[in-house]
Amino acid sequence: MADKPTFREEIAGVLHASTGNPLDVCMQCGTCSATCPVASGGFMDNSPRRIIAMINAGLKERVLKSNTYWYCASCYHCTVRCPRGIDIAELMYGLKRYTVWHAKTQEGMIGPVFSETFVKMIVRTGRSYEPVLATSYLFTLGVPEMIQEAQTATSLMLKGRLPLLPARIKRLDNFKKVLKRIIPLGDPDE
Ligand code: SF4
Ligand code: SF4
Known part of the structure; x- marks a missing residue:
């Protein structure tokens, strides 16, 4: 019987279509973390460099408990x-896919809810609609921020x-x- 793949091999499998080099060539120089605006801003609980070290280890x-990949802004720096x-x-996209496919997303994190809402909306209508997307994070805001968001949305609608x-x-x-030929959709109306 084949050996169970290591976590690093599982992640390599998720990245099979990527043109990037495998994670084990990382030399831990820290360039990725130093250049990352989100890590530098203190929003990620583990820097990109550290996430790679953790996967390799x-x-x-x-890794599955980390917020790093959900906070990634996809800037490609x-x-x-x-x-x-x-x-x-x-890799950040791959980690999102891995946690969604394995039902390992964290309770209370906005990113997975936002992604699920977005995909369901696209499957149902073929278009993004911001007011629906906003519900996935609006109620996590404080009252002043919610009022500000509502005011902004109202003025955008009026214009x-x-x-x-x-x-x-x-x-x-x-x-x-x-879409059904590309990804396993389940029932989008659920
Ligand atoms: S992944 Fe980050 S730490 Fe690793 S070699 Fe590339 S820039 Fe350096
Ligand atoms: S793509 Fe994501 S991880 Fe990379 S620098 Fe931008 S925000 Fe940071």
Whole structure:
């Protein structure tokens, strides 16, 4: 019987379509962390460099509990500057996919809820609609911030920059058929 894959091998599998080099060539230089605006701002509980070290060390549970990849802004600064050619931004996407597929997302974290809301909305209508997306984080804000968000949304609607109702693309059924060929959708109306 084949050996169970290590955590690093599982993550390598998630990244099989990436053109970046494997994580074990990381030399822990810290360029990715130093260049990351989110890590530098103190928002990530583990820097990108440390996340890679933890994956290479097989610290699966600690990686799955980290907020790092959910806070990644996908700016790609780390990827273009890594001297070892590791696609760190793609790794962040891969870790999101891994935690969603394995139902390991953390309770109370906005990122997974936001992503799920976004995907369901796209599957149902073919278009993004900001007022629905906003519900995934609005109630985590304080009252003053919620009022400010509502005021901003109202003025955008009055200026015609935000539609009152969500739009649907034409030939939505065809779009859903295409999506079903690419990803396992389940029932989008659940
Ligand atoms: S920049 Fe590249 S080599 Fe340096 S720590 Fe980050 S991933 Fe590793
Ligand atoms: S892509 Fe993500 S991890 Fe990389 S520098 Fe930007 S925010 Fe940081």
